Amino acid sequence: MFLGLLFLQLLRLSLVSCQAKPGCRDKCGNISIPYPFGIGESCSMERLFTVTCNSTNDSMPIPYIKSGLIDITDISLITGEITVTNYLAEDCYNESGRSNSNIPSFRLAHNGPLTFSSTKNKFTALGCDTYATIKAMSEEDLTTGCISICNNNSTSMITEGSCDGFGCCQTSIPRGVRYFEVELGSYSNHSNVLQFNPCSYAFLVDQNWFRFGGISDLSGYMERNNGSVPVVLDWAIGNKTCQEAKVEPDYACLSQNSYCYDSTNGPGYRCNCTAGYQGNPYLQDIGGCEDIDECRTQPCKGICINTRGGYKCDCPKGKHSVDPNKYECKSPFPVVKVTLGIGIPFILALFVSWIYLGLQRRKFINFREKFYKENGGLHLQNLISSYPNITFKLFSEEDLKSATNKFDRNNILGQGGQGMVYKGILPNNQVVAVKKSIVVNAMQGQQFANEMLILSQINHKNVVKLLGCCLEVEIPILVYEFISNGNLFHFIHGECQLSLKTRLTIAAEAAYAIAYLHSAASPPIIHGDVKSSNILLDENYTAKVSDFGASKLTPTDKDQFATFMQGTLGYLDPECLQTGILTEKSDVYSFGVVLVELLSRRKAVSQDGSEQERNLAHLFMTSMNDNRLMDVLDHEIMNEGKMDLIHEVSRLAKRCLSVQGKERPTMKEVATELEGLAVLENHPWMPNNPETESLLNKTSDTYVGESSEFFSLEKRAVLSIEPGR
Ligand SMILES: *[C@@H]1O[C@H](CO)[C@@H](O)[C@H](O)[C@H]1NC(C)=O
Ligand SMILES: *[C@@H]1O[C@H](CO)[C@@H](O)[C@H](O)[C@H]1NC(C)=O
Ligand SMILES: *[C@@H]1O[C@H](CO)[C@@H](O)[C@H](O)[C@H]1NC(C)=O
Ligand SMILES: *[C@@H]1O[C@H](CO)[C@@H](O)[C@H](O)[C@H]1NC(C)=O
Ligand SMILES: *[C@@H]1O[C@H](CO)[C@@H](O)[C@H](O)[C@H]1NC(C)=O
Numbered sequence: 001m002f003l004g005l006l007f008l009q010l011l012r013l014s015l016v017s018c019q020a021k022p023g024c025r026d027k028c029g030n031i032s033i034p035y036p037f038g039i040g041e042s043c044s045m046e047r048l049f050t051v052t053c054n055s056t057n058d059s060m061p062i063p064y065i066k067s068g069l070i071d072i073t074d075i076s077l078i079t080g081e082i083t084v085t086n087y088l089a090e091d092c093y094n095e096s097g098r099s100n101s102n103i104p105s106f107r108l109a110h111n112g113p114l115t116f117s118s119t120k121n122k123f124t125a126l127g128c129d130t131y132a133t134i135k136a137m138s139e140e141d142l143t144t145g146c147i148s149i150c151n152n153n154s155t156s157m158i159t160e161g162s163c164d165g166f167g168c169c170q171t172s173i174p175r176g177v178r179y180f181e182v183e184l185g186s187y188s189n190h191s192n193v194l195q196f197n198p199c200s201y202a203f204l205v206d207q208n209w210f211r212f213g214g215i216s217d218l219s220g221y222m223e224r225n226n227g228s229v230p231v232v233l234d235w236a237i238g239n240k241t242c243q244e245a246k247v248e249p250d251y252a253c254l255s256q257n258s259y260c261y262d263s264t265n266g267p268g269y270r271c272n273c274t275a276g277y278q279g280n281p282y283l284q285d286i287g288g289c290e291d292i293d294e295c296r297t298q299p300c301k302g303i304c305i306n307t308r309g310g311y312k313c314d315c316p317k318g319k320h321s322v323d324p325n326k327y328e329c330k331s332p333f334p335v336v337k338v339t340l341g342i343g344i345p346f347i348l349a350l351f352v353s354w355i356y357l358g359l360q361r362r363k364f365i366n367f368r369e370k371f372y373k374e375n376g377g378l379h380l381q382n383l384i385s386s387y388p389n390i391t392f393k394l395f396s397e398e399d400l401k402s403a404t405n406k407f408d409r410n411n412i413l414g415q416g417g418q419g420m421v422y423k424g425i426l427p428n429n430q431v432v433a434v435k436k437s438i439v440v441n442a443m444q445g446q447q448f449a450n451e452m453l454i455l456s457q458i459n460h461k462n463v464v465k466l467l468g469c470c471l472e473v474e475i476p477i478l479v480y481e482f483i484s485n486g487n488l489f490h491f492i493h494g495e496c497q498l499s500l501k502t503r504l505t506i507a508a509e510a511a512y513a514i515a516y517l518h519s520a521a522s523p524p525i526i527h528g529d530v531k532s533s534n535i536l537l538d539e540n541y542t543a544k545v546s547d548f549g550a551s552k553l554t555p556t557d558k559d560q561f562a563t564f565m566q567g568t569l570g571y572l573d574p575e576c577l578q579t580g581i582l583t584e585k586s587d588v589y590s591f592g593v594v595l596v597e598l599l600s601r602r603k604a605v606s607q608d609g610s611e612q613e614r615n616l617a618h619l620f621m622t623s624m625n626d627n628r629l630m631d632v633l634d635h636e637i638m639n640e641g642k643m644d645l646i647h648e649v650s651r652l653a654k655r656c657l658s659v660q661g662k663e664r665p666t667m668k669e670v671a672t673e674l675e676g677l678a679v680l681e682n683h684p685w686m687p688n689n690p691e692t693e694s695l696l697n698k699t700s701d702t703y704v705g706e707s708s709e710f711f712s713l714e715k716r717a718v719l720s721i722e723p724g725r
């Protein structure tokens with residue numbers, strides 16, 4: 001009888017630890033394979049979870065996903081992640097130029113359960129004289145990338161463990177990515193750095209695994225890692241939400257004590273054991289979620305009784321303790337008992353536990369205070385109180401959580417390499433855009449506070465207003481005025497008609513805004529990340545320049561420069577690339593690219609065509625020099641028959657794109673010139689323009705039938721255009 005019980009207990013323990021479907025192998029080599037994954041089709045939930053595990057020799061077998069030949073190194077039920085092997089891209093040079101280049105791509109099944117984790121991985125490039133882009137295919141295709149430069153003279157900048165644009169650079173990927181392509185290249189054939197860095201490398205990698213090893217990682221990295229690095233994938237069941245899946249016959253959370261939660265990275269859901277239970281929530285009986293015997297692990301000083309889903313820790317009869325989990329149970333003081341009865345110890349206990357709870361809360365508050373202080377909160381508070389007319393507000397983390405519905409993904413307005421922007425509604429019904437950055441700000445304390453204050457003073461109708469910030473978190477969250485109509489990038493690369501007049505008006509407004517930034521403060525505020533997606537449009541299509549995430553007060557040190565390096569490729573000032581110094585003229589160059597984007601309706605970096613044609617600035621300059629402007633520009637505006645005007649704007653763009661900064665006009669000159677040209681165009685613009693109507697019809701056509709959640713906010717914004725108001 002006793003042996004039988006022991007046997008059952010042992011069986012249960014071994015099942016709890018293995019978590020495979022009953023009767024199936026639970027390990028391949030030394031890697032656990034929990035259900036819904038399984039070795040062989042009958043052991044897994046479906047084909048796409050089927051793992052193959054065979055080895056011809058005696059060597060350790062490696063499990064791989066059958067449908068994609070992906071080698072697995074770890075599977076986690078709790079986090080819903082699986083770590084697999086990813087291949088490195090390599091681009092190598094010798095004295096005679098490029099010697100070899102190998103650029104693999106990675107494709108996960110289109111409707112399958114796996115997606116690349118956007119939170120655990122970073123796209124990483126190694127090398128001096130290296131640029132790398134990743135075209136990540138998800139609900140919103142995003143091409144992002146980074147640049148790493150260094151040469152003989154700057155090897156001291158290459159720091160072990162610091163991936164900041166010198167020898168190593170990193171960027172994030174968006175959510176829901178199942179397929180990506182990498183582009184890897186060099187500006188001057190590694191000719192200045194061949195001795196210590198013959199190759200560039202790029203790869204998506206588990207950011208907890210990767211650590212930049214300094215200059216030694218700039219050669220032979222491929223060989224040392226056998227051509228591969230780990231990458232984390234999220235997995236999910238099916239393509240429905242929990243709510244939809246619960247009523248289906250194939251609902252996967254079979255264990256009684258389990259619950260369902262939606263995947264945050266693409267469609268589908270996962271299961272988890274309810275608190276106090278452990279096991280495999282996807283299994284019905286044996287191996288499913290079992291009660292945890294907390295009494296084995298919890299330090300109870302009294303009598304511990306395990307209950308389903310929890311435990312009780314009490315003092316034996318007649319003894320008391322403030323908290324039997326922590327303090328010995330003792331007999332009450334006899335004097336108290338005699339003189340005042342049992343009421344006092346109770347009150348005493350209450351009093352002590354009240355103090356204790358107070359202390360706990362205090363700890364939590366201290367943590368917030370730490371960030372608040374580090375981010376210059378006290379300094380900023382002082383500044384604000386000494387300037388009576390400031391509207392800038394310091395938000396608490398709670399304020400922003402409730403404004404954005406706990407940073408709900410339905411509130412996401414946009415995302416990019418630098419972070420997420422959420423729509424939020426403040427208690428006074430004011431709609432705001434909340435920017436949660438993932439790039440750690442190089443500035444600390446007072447310096448950051450000063451910059452916040454300067455930016456909050458910017459008051460221009462074509463600049464998005466900074467309303468406040470939250471300093472209680474590690475990376476400060478910025479709160480901006482909400483602009484309803486999306487950004488210029490979507491407008492240019494969307495479907496609606498765009499007259500030359502419209503384009504010039506938007507360009508002139510944006511130019512004035514940047515010119516204002518350059519002149520508003522001393523030292524000047526350099527935007528540092530001028531691009532079409534940073535120019536927002538309000539309900540009247542008035543341009544509003546946004547995102548001072550990259551703007552710095554003339555960066556001179558390494559960290560500031562590295563942040564600038566995160567700026568989107570295609571808009572980067574080549575002179576700044578050489579010198580590492582960001583100037584007002586860098587903004588002029590980037591603006592030149594936006595101007596060409598407006599004239600051509602082409603993207604700043606495109607995916608098609610020869611290497612020369614991909615960079616819009618380059619393509620435009622060659623066409624201009626060869627007198628082939630017609631090939632590049634948008635036919636829609638050329639059909640308006642104002643070629644003189646178009647040539648004038650093109651010449652202005654060309655000056656902005658001069659290689660040498662000193663040959664470029666100032667932003668003020670650009671703005672004045674553009675305004676003059678826009679006035680030459682004498683058609684009335686908005687609101688009673690027939691164009692508005694066609695714009696409305698077109699966009700609604702495009703968006704109807706678009707079922708993706710992701711676009712719904714934008715869709716509402718676009719559909720709310722009301723002409724003639
Ligand atoms: C499996 O074995 C390899 C090599 O011995 C080791 O590096 C790895 O950490 C092990 N994995 C697990 C999950 O134990
Ligand atoms: C494992 O089995 C698959 C399918 O039967 C086969 O294609 C593959 O070559 C085998 N792998 C090894 C290492 O034997
Ligand atoms: C496995 O066997 C193949 C063929 O017999 C051999 O070439 C290979 O070196 C072996 N691998 C190991 C790790 O022993
Ligand atoms: C790079 O090398 C190629 C030959 O492989 C040559 O045509 C090209 O001009 C070189 N570029 C630079 C910038 O040195
Ligand atoms: C450079 O690499 C190419 C291709 O691998 C090779 O043909 C050539 O001989 C190499 N040149 C030098 C100078 O090593």
Ligand SMILES: *[C@@H]1O[C@H](CO)[C@@H](O)[C@H](O)[C@H]1NC(C)=O
Pocket residue numbers: 151152153192
């Ligand atoms: C390194 O610095 C020296 C002296 O400042 C300069 O002449 C040389 O061109 C620099 N080399 C590179 C590759 O930038």
Ligand SMILES: *[C@@H]1O[C@H](CO)[C@@H](O)[C@H](O)[C@H]1NC(C)=O
Pocket residue numbers: 152191192195
């Ligand atoms: C870089 O430094 C090495 C060794 O100091 C030297 O041989 C080489 O000529 C230098 N290259 C350049 C471009 O300065």
Ligand SMILES: *[C@@H]1O[C@H](CO)[C@@H](O)[C@H](O)[C@H]1NC(C)=O
Pocket residue numbers: 224225226
């Ligand atoms: C690369 O492969 C070799 C031989 O197969 C092995 O000894 C080494 O540990 C591997 N290195 C890594 C980083 O996996």
Ligand SMILES: *[C@@H]1O[C@H](CO)[C@@H](O)[C@H](O)[C@H]1NC(C)=O
Pocket residue numbers: 111238239
């Ligand atoms: C959802 O999954 C089912 C079954 O796997 C598939 O038939 C269907 O096409 C999928 N729907 C979408 C929108 O991916």
Ligand SMILES: *[C@@H]1O[C@H](CO)[C@@H](O)[C@H](O)[C@H]1NC(C)=O
Pocket residue numbers: 078261272273274275276
């Ligand atoms: C799943 O359960 C574990 C253990 O109770 C918990 O740590 C984890 O946060 C849960 N995950 C989710 C997404 O609920």
